[in-house]
Amino acid sequence: MTREIQITFDCGDPAALAAFWAEALGYRLQAPPQGFESWEQALDAMGVPPERRNDASAVVDPEGSGPRLFFQRVLEGKQAKNRVHLDVRAAPGLAGDSRMAALEAEAERLVSRGAVRVQRHEPAPPLGAGHIVMTDPEGNEFCLD
Structure with a gap:
């Protein structure tokens, strides 16, 4: 079920x-x-x-x-790193430079709406396609993937 x-x-x-x-x-x-x-x-x-x-x-x-x-x-603020987070699939089907350019464009768009950019992870083949770690306006981590 x-x-x-x-x-x-x-x-x-x-x-x-x-x-x-x-x-x-x-x-x-x-x-x-x-x-x-x-x-x-x-x-x-x-x-x-x-x-x-x-x-x-x-x-x-x-x-x-x-x-x-x-x-x-809730009354209390965020205390520690999230154990679960959202991956926002902003570049499905893309690889390499075009993927990272799409992620950068989405990061800029979300920063203009209150997100904070934390760290960029470069592609590391064969398993790492590259992603950008962000936080929402209240500090909750998410990744642009």
Whole structure:
């Protein structure tokens, strides 16, 4: 039996981090519940006070094939290196200089949206195709692969 998965991020600003990952992955913010035209309308109906309206956010793959990403507010900041991270496949099918150029272009795009570039790993055949280590705006590591 297969299962759907959701990837959950603990963070300080769920709305901002959800917006970053939607942009990074080509995802979209999850639509409000059925019967509501906006999240504000839904949260009003649910009685969620204004100070709690950024406690959670989610983004989804518009094609429905990728996992849902869920962002939940936590009080503590990031403490250590991630043990699990996302690999953003920014250069599928490319190799060598063209691959690294595509990764560099994506790194620049994401830096302009709040990511931080950490380290570039050059191609090391036969197994290492090259990648760039990044962090999202809250310091969560991910790789451009």
